[in-house]
Amino acid sequence: MSKLNERKVAVVGCGFVGSASAFALMESGLFSEMVLIDVNKDKAEGEALDISHGLPFAKPMSIYAGDYKDAGDAAVVVVTAGAGQKPGETRLDLVKKNVGIFKSIIPEITKYNKDGILLIVANPVDILTSVAAKLSGFPENRVFGSGTVLDTARFKYLLGEHLDVDSRSVHAFIIGEHGDSEIAAWSSANVSGIPINDFCEMRGHFEHEKSMKRIAEDVKNSAYGIIEKKGATYYGIAMSVRRICEAIIRDEKSILPISSIQHGDFGIDGVALSMPAIVGRNGVEGSVPIRLSDDEKAALKASGDTLKQVLEEAF
Ligand SMILES: NC(=O)c1ccc[n+]([C@@H]2O[C@H](COP(=O)([O-])OP(=O)(O)OC[C@H]3O[C@@H](n4cnc5c(N)ncnc54)[C@H](O)[C@@H]3O)[C@@H](O)[C@H]2O)c1
Numbered sequence: 001m002s003k004l005n006e007r008k009v010a011v012v013g014c015g016f017v018g019s020a021s022a023f024a025l026m027e028s029g030l031f032s033e034m035v036l037i038d039v040n041k042d043k044a045e046g047e048a049l050d051i052s053h054g055l056p057f058a059k060p061m062s063i064y065a066g067d068y069k070d071a072g073d074a075a076v077v078v079v080t081a082g083a084g085q086k087p088g089e090t091r092l093d094l095v096k097k098n099v100g101i102f103k104s105i106i107p108e109i110t111k112y113n114k115d116g117i118l119l120i121v122a123n124p125v126d127i128l129t130s131v132a133a134k135l136s137g138f139p140e141n142r143v144f145g146s147g148t149v150l151d152t153a154r155f156k157y158l159l160g161e162h163l164d165v166d167s168r169s170v171h172a173f174i175i176g177e178h179g180d181s182e183i184a185a186w187s188s189a190n191v192s193g194i195p196i197n198d199f200c201e202m203r204g205h206f207e208h209e210k211s212m213k214r215i216a217e218d219v220k221n222s223a224y225g226i227i228e229k230k231g232a233t234y235y236g237i238a239m240s241v242r243r244i245c246e247a248i249i250r251d252e253k254s255i256l257p258i259s260s261i262q263h264g265d266f267g268i269d270g271v272a273l274s275m276p277a278i279v280g281r282n283g284v285e286g287s288v289p290i291r292l293s294d295d296e297k298a299a300l301k302a303s304g305d306t307l308k309q310v311l312e313e314a315f
Pocket residue numbers: 012013014015016017018037038039040043080081082083084085098101104105121122123124125146147150178232233234237
C-alpha cells in the first residue's frame with residue numbers, strides 16, 4: 001500500500017485544462033508538491049517550468065514533470081488526459097476515443113497509487129468517471145468527476161449578472177449529465193434563502209419562464225460558444241478543479257455537484273452523474289437529495305438513461 005502525501009497532487013494530461021488546473025493549484029497554496037504527467041513529456045516539462053517561475057509570488061512548492069510512479073503517493077490525482085471537444089462535436093462524440101485513453105492510463109495510476117482520490121475531468125466526464133471506477137476498482141467515494149461543478153459556476157455567474165447580485169449569494173445547481181441533457185434545478189434555486197422567482201421580482205424581472213429558458217440554454221451552450229471562439233475552455237474548469245481539491249484537502253465537507261456513481265435515487269442506478277454531494281477528505285461523503293419538481297425529476301431520469309446507454313455501448 002502506498003503511503004499518501006497529503007500535500008501532493010498529480011495532474012495527468014497537461015494540455016489546456018491540465019496546465020490551467022496546475023496553475024490554479026499552484027496559486028491555491030493547497031499543495032507542496034505537484035507532479036505533471038503527459039504522454040508528451042516535453043509538454044509536461046515545459047508546463048512544470050513555466051508554472052514554477054510563478055512560485056516566488058506564491059507559496060513554496062515542488063513542481064516537476066514525472067511518470068506514474070511519481071504519482072504513487074499523491075493524495076489527489078486529477079485526470080485531464082484526453083482529446084478535447086472539436087467545434088460542432090458533442091461531449092458524447094468523444095467517448096470512444098477517451099475510453100481508449102483511460103484503458104491505458106487508469107491501470108498505470110492504480111499500479112502505484114492505491115489510496116488516493118481520482119478526480120476525473122476529461123470528457124465525457126460522467127462516462128469516464130464510471131469507466132475509471134470500474135478500471136480502478138477503487139471504492140466509489142474515491143473516484144468522482146468534476147461533473148457539473150463548472151456548469152453550476154456558469155449558472156451562478158449568469159444568474160448573478162441577471163439579478164445584479166454577487167454570484168456567491170446565488171444557491172442553485174445544474175445536475176445530471178455534464179453536457180446536453182443537463183438540468184437547471186430551478187425549483188430549489190434561491191438567493192440567500194429567497195426563492196429565485198421572488199428575488200427576480202425584487203429586481204424587476206417578471207418573465208420567469210422566458211428568463212429561465214434563456215439562462216439554462218446559455219449555460220448549456222457556453223462551452224460550444226467558447227470553443228467556437230478560442231478553441232477550448234480551461235479557466236473555468238481550472239477554478240472548479242481547485243475548488244474541489246480545496247474541499248478534499250481541507251476536509252471542508254462542502255456541497256458540490258460532482259459526478260459520482262448513483263444508486264437508485266430518482267431511479268438512476270449504476271452510472272455516474274452529478275447531484276449535490278458532500279465532499280471532504282474521504283472524497284464523496286454523502287449525497288444531498290435536493291427537492292426537484294416532477295419535470296426536473298423526469299429530465300434527470302432521462303439524463304441518467306442517456307448516459308447509461310452510452311456507457312453500455314462504450315464499455
Ligand atoms: N469536465 C469539464 O468541465 C471539462 C471542461 C473543459 C474541458 N474538459 C475536457 O478535458 C480534456 C482535456 O482538454 P484539453 O483542452 O486540455 O485538451 P488538450 O488536447 O489540450 O490536452 C490533452 C492532453 O492530454 C494528453 N494525453 C493524451 N493522451 C494521453 C495519455 N494516454 N497519457 C497521458 N497524457 C495524454 C495530450 O498529450 C495533451 O497534452 C478533454 O476531454 C476536454 O473535453 C472537461
